[in-house]
Amino acid sequence: MQKLGMGQAINQALREEMQRDPRVFLAGEGIGVSINDSPMLPTAGLIDAFGPRRVKDTPVSEAAIAGLAVGAAAAGLRPVVEVMFNPFFTLASDMIVNHAAKLRYLSGGKTSFPLVVRVKSGAGFGAGCQHSHNLEAWVAHCPGLKVVMPATPRDAKGLLKSAIRDDNPVVFIEDMGLYFVPAEVPDGDDTIPIGKADVKRPGRDVTIVTWSKMLGVALEAAARLAERGVEVEVVDLRTLTPLDTDAILTSVRKTGRLVVLHEATRTGGFAGEIAALVMEKAFADLKAPLRRVTGPDIPVPASPPLEKFYIPDADQVVAAIEEIL
Amino acid sequence: MPISTRMKLDMLRTMVLARQFEDSLTLLCREPGKIAGMMILATGQEAVGAGVCAVLNADDVIITNHRSHHHLLARGADPKALMAEIFGRRTGCNKGKSGTLHLAVPEVNALCTTTVVGAGLPIAAGLGFAQQYESRDAVTVCFFGDGSTGEGSFHESLNLAGLWRLPVIFVCENNRYAGAQSYAEHTPVASLAARASAYGMPGESVDGNDAPAIAEATLRARERALAGEGPTLIECMTYRWHGHGEADRQRYQPADEIAAWKKKCPIERLAKALREAGELTDAELAGLWAEAAAIVADAVRYAEESPWPAPEEALDDVWVV
Numbered sequence: 001m002q003k004l005g006m007g008q009a010i011n012q013a014l015r016e017e018m019q020r021d022p023r024v025f026l027a028g029e030g031i032g033v034s035i036n037d038s039p040m041l042p043t044a045g046l047i048d049a050f051g052p053r054r055v056k057d058t059p060v061s062e063a064a065i066a067g068l069a070v071g072a073a074a075a076g077l078r079p080v081v082e083v084m085f086n087p088f089f090t091l092a093s094d095m096i097v098n099h100a101a102k103l104r105y106l107s108g109g110k111t112s113f114p115l116v117v118r119v120k121s122g123a124g125f126g127a128g129c130q131h132s133h134n135l136e137a138w139v140a141h142c143p144g145l146k147v148v149m150p151a152t153p154r155d156a157k158g159l160l161k162s163a164i165r166d167d168n169p170v171v172f173i174e175d176m177g178l179y180f181v182p183a184e185v186p187d188g189d190d191t192i193p194i195g196k197a198d199v200k201r202p203g204r205d206v207t208i209v210t211w212s213k214m215l216g217v218a219l220e221a222a223a224r225l226a227e228r229g230v231e232v233e234v235v236d237l238r239t240l241t242p243l244d245t246d247a248i249l250t251s252v253r254k255t256g257r258l259v260v261l262h263e264a265t266r267t268g269g270f271a272g273e274i275a276a277l278v279m280e281k282a283f284a285d286l287k288a289p290l291r292r293v294t295g296p297d298i299p300v301p302a303s304p305p306l307e308k309f310y311i312p313d314a315d316q317v318v319a320a321i322e323e324i325l
Numbered sequence: 326m327p328i329s330t331r332m333k334l335d336m337l338r339t340m341v342l343a344r345q346f347e348d349s350l351t352l353l354c355r356e357p358g359k360i361a362g363m364m365i366l367a368t369g370q371e372a373v374g375a376g377v378c379a380v381l382n383a384d385d386v387i388i389t390n391h392r393s394h395h396h397l398l399a400r401g402a403d404p405k406a407l408m409a410e411i412f413g414r415r416t417g418c419n420k421g422k423s424g425t426l427h428l429a430v431p432e433v434n435a436l437c438t439t440t441v442v443g444a445g446l447p448i449a450a451g452l453g454f455a456q457q458y459e460s461r462d463a464v465t466v467c468f469f470g471d472g473s474t475g476e477g478s479f480h481e482s483l484n485l486a487g488l489w490r491l492p493v494i495f496v497c498e499n500n501r502y503a504g505a506q507s508y509a510e511h512t513p514v515a516s517l518a519a520r521a522s523a524y525g526m527p528g529e530s531v532d533g534n535d536a537p538a539i540a541e542a543t544l545r546a547r548e549r550a551l552a553g554e555g556p557t558l559i560e561c562m563t564y565r566w567h568g569h570g571e572a573d574r575q576r577y578q579p580a581d582e583i584a585a586w587k588k589k590c591p592i593e594r595l596a597k598a599l600r601e602a603g604e605l606t607d608a609e610l611a612g613l614w615a616e617a618a619a620i621v622a623d624a625v626r627y628a629e630e631s632p633w634p635a636p637e638e639a640l641d642d643v644w645v646v
Contacts, residue, residue, distance in 0.1 A: 053458070059484060061481045061485060063478050064447045064450060067446070067450055068447065068450050068485070069451060071447070071449060071450060072452070072454050073451070074448070075386065075436065076455060076459075077455045077459075079451070095448070098441050099437075099444060099448065103427075103439070105643050106419060106429060106438075107419050107422070107423070107431065107437060108421070108423065109642035111431055111436050111437050112645045144644070166645075167645035
């Protein structure tokens with residue numbers, strides 16, 4: 001077992017999938033020669049290993065990058081393209097939302113679009129709201145796109161391998177804060193199925209449903225509450241689309257209490273979807289009203305104390321749980 | 326390479342079929358309840374599809390737009406499957422998911438079609454990239470209108486294709502209108518072909534009603550692409566006889582302008598040239614029209630007799646499962 005940051009784990013997945021399948025190629029801004037040469041980054045060293053034919057540095061041109069993926073996928077390749085920061089998704093979004101997601105349907109199932117759009121996301125690096133903006137709920141609102149948001153290096157590697165092998169378009173959202181947090185990753189071809197949540201900590205008293213970087217916040221809150229005898233179950237969704245409704249409902253039926261935790265802003269956030277699911281399917285099992293812990297409805301600010309205020313923390317999660325216990 | 330008489334006759338047949346196909350749609354879409362949605366036709370622009378597709382190989386790929394019927398027919402798409410799709414029937418080429426606007430016919434390497442103006446261009450870059458990546462002996466043709474050149478996707482795609490020398494032929498079908506705007510109302514330069522120089526590729530403006538001239542230009546661009554020299558922008562100067570859609574009353578298009586362009590009909594022009602060269606008799610020309618009329622009548626009958634999709638079929642084809 002090796003210890004890797006999520007960036008390194010993604011790098012391994014890309015490397016192994018490129019070795020396995022010559023149709024896999026990468027494209028994006030600074031994915032070959034980068035202004036940041038940290039070995040912890042997902043595409044570090046890949047151009048040396050695979051050359052510029054398969055690791056394509058593009059102009060600053062998000063629509064063309066995403067269109068490249070759509071066209072190349074239609075023609076039988078397996079593109080993995082990168083959107084440098086989540087807010088730039090808007091520049092690529094016509095190709096992803098109107099094309100990657102819809103063209104198969106429009107063809108009556110005749111053409112498929114096996115592509116992966118890797119999106120670097122997450123607040124916490126002081127860059128402000130045009131580099132930090134979690135848009136997963138937008139993407140999850142588009143039928144035809146799978147949406148994956150891993151929280152651990154192992155999940156990231158296994159899910160990215162599955163995404164590259166998937167015949168559907170997958171939006172794979174990586175929180176950049178996780179690139180630098182090492183954790184154990186199994187050796188070998190360890191794939192993780194898209195659409196399966198994972199109980200990262202079992203518990204009987206209350207369920208936290210979360211994903212991506214907020215898993216760490218959930219686990220910290222759970223550890224603190226455990227000292228007081230409150231057993232929190234932490235369900236890491238890992239995938240928003242397709243949504244593992246069984247995993248959510250099974251946990252909520254067991255604990256009777258639910259907190260949904262995400263970094264994205266509150267209104268129209270994906271927590272609302274999970275809340276609606278639970279109200280429709282497990283209302284009678286709830287012992288208390290559910291709670292959402294989310295970013296506030298503001299753009300992500302740049303200054304450290306302001307940004308810290310934005311990002312949900314364990315104190316807020318503990319407080320939310322205390323309200324419903 | 327000169328365009329042979331046989332190729333010219335094939336182009337004429339293709340244009341006559343497209344005209345018959347779309348003229349029938351002009352009538353059918355006025356019948357209440359017959360065809361849902363918009364009806365967007367390329368009447369008068371048939372030379373572009375016929376001329377370009379005449380010199381493509383089976384392995385070449387095209388991507389077209391909302392005004393696609395003449396491209397797809399020129400590529401050899403089955404008129405019955407197209408018509409059934411336009412009628413929204415289960416037997417349509419896309420099982421009723423597309424309708425007339427986004428007809429995809431992978432059987433003729435029209436893998437996908439987009440109505441989002443300018444959106445075919447980045448996808449064409451991707452299609453061409455796949456051909457280059459796998460060293461396929463094939464090119465991609467992207468059909469788009471003059472209106473597309475106002476989109477950012479035009480710039481991004483030509484820049485990338487020029488930079489990477491992708492085997493793409495960008496065919497701008499300049500029909501002088503984008504929606505209700507005339508060319509001069511949406512573009513400040515006289516020639517779109519001139520824009521090619523900004524992307525390191527040749528640009529050529531050709532008479533868009535002269536099918537053999539379009540074929541020759543396409544052939545040059547195709548040879549260039551296959552030689553690894555990269556993309557070409559071809560601007561076909563033509564005219565939109567009808568409104569943006571069939572419901573459009575064209576109040577903004579001067580009647581004398583329309584009349585003048587109808588005199589430049591691409592079908593009459595090629596037929597006249599072939600007749601004068603002694604390669605086509607009046608009887609043969611009449612035969613082409615009769616043949617096309619029969620094909621279209623058969624397609625309409627097929628569409629009208631085809632079943633509707635069951636409502637729950639709407640749930641199919643989102644995902645590869």
